[in-house]
Amino acid sequence: MRLFRRTKLYLDGTTLGPSAPSDRQGYRHFDFQLFQTTTTTLLVCTSIMADTDTPKTNNTRSEPAAYKTTLQEHVGWFDFDNDGIIYPMDSYHGLRLIGFNVVVSFLSAWIIHLGLSMQTSGKFDTRFRIPVSGIERALRHTQNAEGAFTEEGQFSEERFEKVWKDITAPPHETLTWPDITALSRRNFRKTTFKDWFASTQGWVSLYYIISPSDGKISKADVRTMYDGTLFETIATKRKAKKEQKAKKD
DSSP states (O other): OOOBOOOOOOTTSOOOSSSOOTTOOOSBOOOHHHHHHHHHHHHHHHTTTBOSSOOSOOOOOOSOOOOSSHHHHHHHTTOTTOSSEEOHHHHHHHHHHTTBOHHHHHHHHHHHHHHHHHHHHSSOOTTOOEEGGGGGGGGGGSOOTTSSBOTTSOBOHHHHHHHHHHHSOTTOOEEEHHHHHHHHHHHHTTSOHHHHHHHHHHHHHHHHHHOOTTSEEEHHHHHHHHHTHHHHHHHHHHHHHHHHHHHHO
């Protein structure tokens, strides 16, 4: 009895196409009861991800570096001293600044660096650093043919439109929580558990750090996620909110 089925999972967390190609075999096809149980656990965990307190660290950023690709701009936001190298602690501070709590930021930073350090540097690094200039190498380890990034790491408007139509419901104007859960349900039966979890966690995290008051995320906000400007916007808003709260106190 075959228990597995494979499909493409793209760098930006989407799986396009109604079904996996029939000639691809290999990954687990879970039953729906397990899907419901796992999804519930995931959503409960991520519901406490957003941290209401700004971290007690003052990360100063030097002049912005001249990045060559959109993908480098995306990850470059976490390079606070612009030396071209992202350390696990850089990722930790960046995640704290955009609203994740201590535990989630710590675990996520190490998961990211354990997964990308060797891919991006081409060798084992005992400090698990990620070179910004080598981030495009991570694309070679994913099925990115229909993702929003090109193989060179540049943002493609045409590809983004395809991604947007896949993750949103007609008339494809905004991204909502039901869209994310529907995407998760579709991907669950098409990918490995690990890839499904990473994809769903990514979109759930995006929803919680933006926390739209009307429950709708605009296409413009999702687009800014790709070049990293969304991170700066959220961090700035959180800093301003903290300063206003301090003045009131």
